Amino acid sequence: MKPLALLVPDALTATAVPVQAENSWVKALESLEVFGVPVGMLAIPAIPLVFIAVYALYVGVYGERKISAFIQDRIGPNETGKWGLLQTIADILKLIQKEDIVPAAADKPLFVLGPLIIFVGAFAAFAVLPFSSEFIGADLNVGVFYAVSIVSVEAVGILMCGWGSNNKWSLFGAVRSVAQVVSYEIPASIAILVGVMMAGSLSMQKIVMSQSGELGILHFAVFQSPVAWLAMIIYFIAALAECNRAPFDIPEAESELVSGYFTEYGGMKFAMIFLAEYASMFMTSVILSVLFLGGWNSPLPNIGGVALNDWTSGPVWGAFWIILKGFFFVIVMMWVRWTFPRFRVDQLMYLCWKVLTPIALLIFVFAAVWELYVR
C-alpha cells in the first residue's frame, strides 16, 4: 500500500522512467553576470513577460478576433498589414497615446494601483509554470499551491478597481467578481488536488515528470484514473470563472454592467487589465495541461522502432508541447466565449456551490481511494 501521497509529498513519483528536469537553462542564467550585474536574474522573469506580451498580441487579441470572426461568419481584421497582422500593434499604439484619465471623483491611489495588482497577480503565477524541462522561473516544491494562492491577489486588485472608480456599476462588477473568484477557487483547488494526489508532488516539474514515459499520451494523468477527466473538466470550468471569461463574465457583463470594474479605465491601465486577463487564461491552461495532460511531455508514443516519443522529447520540444497545449485550451476558452450566453449571478453561485463543489469532493474521495488501493 502506498502512503497517502499528499501527506508525504516528495516520497514517490508515480510512473516509470522519470525524465530528469535539470532546469539547466535557468541555472545557467542565474550565474550569468555582466560587470557584477546579475543580468541573468533579470532575464528569467523577462522571458515570460515578453512571452505574455507576444502571446497576448497575437494569440490573445489577434487570434481571438480572427476566431470570433470565423465563428460569426465575418472576416475580422484584414486591412492593417498582411491579413490584418499589424492591427493589434496599432491598437497598442493607440492605447499608449491615450490620455491617462483618472475620474475626478475616483479614489486615486486605489484607482491607479488596481490594474497593477491585477497584472502582478496574473504575472506572478508565471514564475512556477514549467515552460520546458530546462526552464522554470522558480522550481518551488509547493509550485501548484503558490500558483493557486498568488492568483487570488487578483481579487484584491479587482475590488480596488471597482471601489476606486467611484461608479456604482464598477462596484457591482467588482463585488460580483470577488464573490465569483473566491467561490470558484474551491472547486478549482479540489480538482487541482486530484491531480496533485496522482502525481504525489506539489512541484510543477515533478508533476510533469510523473507523467512521462515511452507511451506518450497514455502516461498522462487524465488516463491514469477513471475520474481524472472529470476533475479536468471541473478545473476547466472553474478556470473560466476565475479568468472572468464567458459564460462566467458577469463581472464585466458588457450588456448589463457596461464593462464592470474597468468601466472607467482607459489607455494603458485598460491595456494592463486586458493583458492580465489573457495572461491568466494562458496560466490556467498551462496548469491544466501540467496537472492532467503531461505538461511538456510529448503525447506521441514509441511504436516499436518508430520512436516518436524519443524524437519529440527534449527541452525545445518540451517548450513546444506545453505552449501548444496551453494555446489549445486558450482557443477552447475563446470558442466557448463566442458560443454561450452569460450566466446570471445567482445561477453562477448555484453552479459553483451546489454542483461543482460536491462533485469535486466526491471525485477527490474516489481518486484518493483509487490511488491508495488500485493504482
Next chain:
Amino acid sequence: MAETLEYTPKTRLSQTGSNQYIVEKDLDTEYMTLNMGPQHPATHGVLRVELVTDGEVVMKATPHMGYLHRCFEKHAESLDYQKVIPYTDRMDYLSAMNTEHAFVMAVEKLLNIEVPRRVEFMRVIVAELQRIASHQVAIATYGLDIGAFTPFLHIMRDREHILTLLEWLCGARMLYNYIWVGGVSHNFPPKFKQRVAEFVKYYKPKVDEMMALLTENELFIERTRGIGILPADVAINYGCSGPMLRGSGVKWDLRKNDPYSIYPEIEFDVVVPDGKLSIIGDSLSRHLVRCYEIYESLKIIQQCLDKMPEDPNFDPHAAVPKRIKPPAGEVYARGENPRGEVGFYVISDGKGTKPFRCKARAACFVNLSVLPELAKGNLISDVVAILGSIDIVLGEVDR
C-alpha cells in the same frame, strides 16, 4: 433602513426553484438608486430606467423617457399628408414599412380611395419582409443582452439580404418612404419576385439554425424562463399588444382580428406560446413568439408571391391623388406592427392639405409601461432580460 418600499417574495422562485436567495431583513442595509441609461448598452437607445435596488435585487424600476422626443405629432400638423410619411418611418425605424402602411391606411380611409389589388399585395410583401427584419433585430439584440454575441452577427448577415432587397426596391435601406397614399413609390423591379422567393427558400433553414444556436441553448433558457411573467389580464389592462400580448397567451393579432389590406385572403396562424418550453407570459415566451412569427411571415410572403396579380402595364401611381385635400372628418386606422398595434388617429378640418391633428398610438410606449410591474423583485441582470424581451425602439416610444 428605509421602509418605503415593500419587498414581496418573487413568484418565480416557487416556479423555477433553481434560484433561491433570501433578502436579509435584519441586516442594516440601504436601498441604492441606480441609473440604468440613458447611456447604457442594454436599454436599446436612450431610455433611462431608475432602479432602486437592495443589493442586486430591484425594488422599483421607473422608466424615464423623452430623450428622443422629436415632436412627431406637432410636426405632422404643419406638413402635407404625403410629407408626413417619411416622419412615420422615423418613429419606429426598425419597422418603417409597417408604420407607413398604417398611416397611409388612415389617410386612404379619410379620402375613401380604393387601392389597386396589386398594390395591396406589394405592400403586404414589403411589410412582411420588414416584419422579419424587425424580429431579427429583436431576437439578435436579445441574444446580445443575455450575453450571446454570435447569434447577433449570424442574424445580421441574414437581415442584410432583406435590406438589400428593399434597397433595390426603393433606394433606401431603413427609412423607405415606399408606401404612398393610394399606391407605392416604385413598381417591383424585374425578377424582384424571384429574388424574394429565393430569399424565403434560403432563410427558412437559417431560422432553424438560429433557433438551435440561441433559443434551444440551455443557458439562454435558464436566463429567460420564468423571468418577468406578465399575466394575460395585466397585459390587457395595460394595453399591451403584439408579441407582448401574444406571449401572455392572448390570441390577438390585428391581421386576423381587425383584418386590413389582403390579410383576410391569406392563411397564417397567430402564434401563442404553448407553455412547453416556457412559462406562459415570461420573457422566453415573448422571444418564442417572435421566432415563430418569422416562420408565419415567410408563409405569408410565399402566398403573396403566388397570388399576386401580374400586369405588364402596371402603374403604381395610378391611384395616387395629385393633391390630398380630404373632407372634414376624423379617422383611426391601425395595423399590426412587429412590436404591436400601431394606430394613427387623423383629424381633417376639410380646409387644407395638412392634418388638423395626427395622433400616433405607439406600441412600444404602451408595452414599456409594464416594465415597473415586471422588473420588481428581479435581479439587475433580469431587468436587462425583461427590457430586451419587451423589444422597445426608443424612436417610437418617444416619437
